[in-house]
Amino acid sequence: MVLAHLIERTGDLTAWARDGAAVGLTLAAILDQTPQQVVATYYRTPPPVPPDQLEALIAENDRRGKKGLKPLCPPWLKKLLVERTRDARGTG
Amino acid sequence: MTNADLMTTEVPVTLPDGTVLRVQKLSVIGEQKLTQEIGRRLHASYGPGGYFANAKSSLEFLAKAGMHAAYQQAVSELTRLTASKTLPGFDAIDEFRTTPDGLAAELYLRTRQTHPELAEPVIRSQLNDLTAWQVCTAMLEAFAEDHKRRSDGAGAPD
Numbered sequence: 001m002v003l004a005h006l007i008e009r010t011g012d013l014t015a016w017a018r019d020g021a022a023v024g025l026t027l028a029a030i031l032d033q034t035p036q037q038v039v040a041t042y043y044r045t046p047p048p049v050p051p052d053q054l055e056a057l058i059a060e061n062d063r064r065g066k067k068g069l070k071p072l073c074p075p076w077l078k079k080l081l082v083e084r085t086r087d088a089r090g091t092g
Numbered sequence: 093m094t095n096a097d098l099m100t101t102e103v104p105v106t107l108p109d110g111t112v113l114r115v116q117k118l119s120v121i122g123e124q125k126l127t128q129e130i131g132r133r134l135h136a137s138y139g140p141g142g143y144f145a146n147a148k149s150s151l152e153f154l155a156k157a158g159m160h161a162a163y164q165q166a167v168s169e170l171t172r173l174t175a176s177k178t179l180p181g182f183d184a185i186d187e188f189r190t191t192p193d194g195l196a197a198e199l200y201l202r203t204r205q206t207h208p209e210l211a212e213p214v215i216r217s218q219l220n221d222l223t224a225w226q227v228c229t230a231m232l233e234a235f236a237e238d239h240k241r242r243s244d245g246a247g248a249p250d
Contacts, residue, residue, distance in 0.1 A: 065220025073109035081111045084209040
């Protein structure tokens with residue numbers, strides 16, 4: 001919605017398409033999101049997991065395992081698991 | 093549908109967070125390739141030193157104990173394994189499959205058709221020393237149950 005509004009305001013779709021990265025960065029600043037999140041929202045694709053975030057979780061969960069504790073599953077990971085384990089064939 | 097598809101079966105395997113993966117038991121060739129890939133990953137996990145790095149503590153023990161003949165024999169065997177690019181043995185691979193890294197690789201490879209967007213590190217994040225063994229056991233039991241169900245259905249003896 002915000003993106004559509006911005007395009008409307010700029011009024012030059014060709015210029016926008018040429019300079020999509022700049023718009024993405026601007027939107028990221030306006031929405032207080034990362035450019036990746038903006039792109040993910042616009043293209044409706046799940047955002048990639050920041051590797052350092054995932055690596056930190058793996059390290060933390062390995063530490064928990066040594067103490068006999070189950071791994072943590074923060075909401076962002078749960079969301080990712082739900083999104084990416086949907087059966088692509090629609091049978092599950 | 094390919095012959096490999098006909099030979100493939102699926103079983104549900106639940107991750108610790110409750111996510112259910114549709115895990116495939118592959119065709120005979122698929123299973124062979126999967127074992128090879130896991131063996132390759134196990135070898136890679138030894139680090140740049142390969143078999144020598146993996147046997148470091150044993151080599152140090154032999155050296156400190158003055159068992160020079162055994163040391164020479166061990167080095168010779170490790171050199172042969174390295175030069176011939178031999179994969180780790182079946183027992184070592186089987187053990188690796190119960191570790192978080194090994195099981196994450198196996199689950200990843202077994203879900204390429206059912207969950208193509210699922211990344212290996214995401215699976216790995218839900219496996220640790222406690223849960224990898226549990227999930228691995230659950231997967232093997234599910235495969236065994238599936239095999240038994242198919243055998244019963246076909247009227248074949250167990």
